[in-house]
């Protein structure tokens with residue numbers, strides 16, 4: 198299986214195209230040039246837009262059930278909640294337009310609009326995607342994928358008879374009367390029952406298989422699109438169409454189009470999906486605005502009569518407003534700095550970014566592979582308990598820690614699920630393993646013996662050393678490994694190994710990693726052939742996932758990537774996913790003072806002011822996790838969105854920065870050590886590089902003394 202994210206870029210980009218196609222359906226750009234051309238473009242070609250959105254949803258959301266992902270249920274719930282929220286906001290946005298246009302008469306009409314047809318003409322998309330996703334989810338749970346597919350095809354065919362093929366229905370009075378009853382409930386068959394399921398299931402099916410080649414996808418698309426054009430024109434001339442959303446050739450067309458987009462490689466962005474969704478939601482309002490503006494200024498000829506200009510104006514305005522919304526969101530996020538400010542120094546944890554990273558990582562992994570996040574070292578300085586709880590909310594059910602005391606602290610705060618201790622536990626702490634239902638790693642045969650001597654059953658994972666030469670029984674010692682399996686008191690949950698150069702893409706490092714992977718699976722095969730039962734397997738940490746996502750494992754022990762950063766900024770990884778940093782570090786300015794030329798600043802007189810300067814003293818020091826190696830200009834902080842170099846040595850509790858070039862800095866202002874301030878950002882990776890270390894060390898040492906504040910809870 199290839200890494201899924203290699204294909205994400207194409208999906209993101211075509212989502213934008215799809216949004217503009219939908220705008221064209223509602224504006225008829227070619228109408229003033231030629232009616233048939235416009236019909237062919239907006240009522241046939243552009244009809245790939247909405248199905249594409251559905252397929253993306255099916256691909257990411259429903260693919261998981263196909264392969265029995267444990268997290269698919271939570272994903273479904275979260276998707277439903279999120280879609281309802283977006284629909285709710287969109288309803289509010291169109292409330293004035295609705296009130297102005299016409300009130301739906303009666304309560305039942307209102308219900309019909311809310312749940313089926315959409316509270317504004319294009320908003321039908323949201324109730325339909327929810328219904329469709331639930332229908333397909335239910336079918337996939339109960340039936341095989343092929344049965345589900347057949348049912349969805351049948352539903353689609355029924356839908357066709359109320360859409361482009363209504364001419365047939367009209368020929369049979371009984372059939373027509375049945376459809377008429379249906380149309381009293383739903384204005385169109387292009388809805389969550391007849392239309393959405395097929396595209397959702399097509400997306401789900403594609404998530405489990407490699408796409409066909411670029412060439413065959415393009416050829417398949419070209420042929421089916423030609424067929425659809427012919428089909429559409431014929432149906433239109435025959436006067437069969439009651440509506441023109443559904444064609445026989447459309448699903449075939451989508452099947453190839455989607456695969457063509459899966460083969461597009463490139464970097465992914467967080468903004469494109471947001472922008473395309475916003476354009477979809479906003480454009481009808483922009484049509485109203487453009488028309489209003491044209492009437493006010495007397496520019497009807499240009500902006501309304503000329504359909505192409507009309508279309509372009511609507512697109513431009515929609516994009517502008519969408520960009521504005523995204524920027525406003527960012528601005529509000531930066532304003533949160535004020536809202537979350539604490540006394541002297543603090544860490545801000547953005548839980549939405551954490552969840553975002555979870556879903557990004559999940560898209561890379563095969564769906565049967567679940568996350569087992571590393572929440573050791575207080576979740577890399579992020580706070581183990583709140584992080585574990587936030588992860589639980591998005592379906593994570595297993596965690597790993599370094600030692601028994603970290604695990605016990607999590608249990609005492611109510612964290613459930615599997616807790617794996619990756620390292621050494623002293624025999625005096627063995628009772629904790631049982632009392633708190635922890636899973637212990639078997640370090641080697643001798644340690645297995647110690648564990649077994651405790652005398653009562655203990656849940657364990659057997660660690661195999663495939664080449665790192667740290668903990669684990671050597672992979673070639675099959676006899677020893679089998680002995681471990683035979684201890685009566687050891688309940689073996691699974692087996693794992695750790696890669697030592699999975700972060701490197703150098704050919705000989707890749708070869709070594711492959712050797713480790715081969716040794717691992719070879720050992721597993723041998724053990725199984727000797728009758729050992731091995732329920733679970735895992736290999737990858739963050740870089741393992743980013744560089745070898747295709748491995749077939751039950752878990753991935755992700756740490757650093759989950760927190761939105763890499764170990765070092767210039768690491769190349771095979772799959773670049775759009776991770777978002779979760780942690781920001783900030784401190785107060787406590788004093789602003791002038792220093793005269795020639796005066797030393799700080800311990801050791803290592804820094805002497807080259808000229809008169811202004812410095813700000815910050816209430817944060819190395820005891821708060823700021824590496825002392827950043828002293829004397831090696832590092833900087835951000836103040837009022839501008840960089841300020843660190844002057845003198847960093848102390849245990851304070852440090853000073855040069856603010857001679859930044860006007861208006863005053864005590865109580867907020868300095869950013871990690872995070873964004875205005876248009877600038879210091880990443881943990883940048884700070885780690887300045888300090889000559891890796892992000893993992895920087896974060897793991899952070900935060901024992903500073904307060905943490907969490908926002909964007911679910």
Ligand SMILES: *Cc1c(COP(=O)(O)O)cnc(C)c1O
Pocket residue numbers: 571573619695737738739740754755756757758893
């Ligand atoms: C810490 C740790 C991880 C997580 O590593 P990251 O590089 O932060 O993803 C995974 N496995 C083991 C054994 C670890 O010790």
